[in-house]
Amino acid sequence: MFTFLLILLILDAVVLVTVVLLQAGQGGGLAAMSGGASTDTFLGGRQAVTILTKMSWWCGGVFLALSLVLAGLSSRGSRPRSVLEGQIQPPAPVAPLPLNVQPATPGTSTAPPAGAPATPKPEGRD
Numbered sequence: 001m002f003t004f005l006l007i008l009l010i011l012d013a014v015v016l017v018t019v020v021l022l023q024a025g026q027g028g029g030l031a032a033m034s035g036g037a038s039t040d041t042f043l044g045g046r047q048a049v050t051i052l053t054k055m056s057w058w059c060g061g062v063f064l065a066l067s068l069v070l071a072g073l074s075s076r077g078s079r080p081r082s083v084l085e086g087q088i089q090p091p092a093p094v095a096p097l098p099l100n101v102q103p104a105t106p107g108t109s110t111a112p113p114a115g116a117p118a119t120p121k122p123e124g125r126d
Contacts, residue, residue: 002070002074005073006070008066009063009067012059012062015059016056016059016060016063019052019055020056022052023050023052023053
């Protein structure tokens with residue numbers, strides 16, 4: 001359904017671009033506002049409604065409606081929100097660092113002294 005509506009949207013966009021480009025211009029645009037333009041022809045005046053004008057309005061409405069429907073379907077579906085979100089891998093778990101490790105200072109050894117016992121003291125006893 002989503003793919004079918006997306007294909008319809010693309011076809012409607014192609015038709016809309018073609019229809020808009022085939023229409024005749026207003027004849028002057030902003031240059032007509034500079035002097036001598038009467039108020040009834042402000043920004044081009046009224047033109048006859050042609051088949052191209054009607055088609056551009058209909059194609060624009062269909063484009064808007066299909067865009068809204070597709071936006072609703074994509075936010076409700078199980079699709080990722082963007083292409084990048086679908087490619088992101090979850091981070092790997094990181095092992096916690098031991099808490100009793102002291103940083104080594106330059107010139108000292110991290111090994112216990114030669115006469116020290118190798119086993120640590122049991123917890124809870126002083």
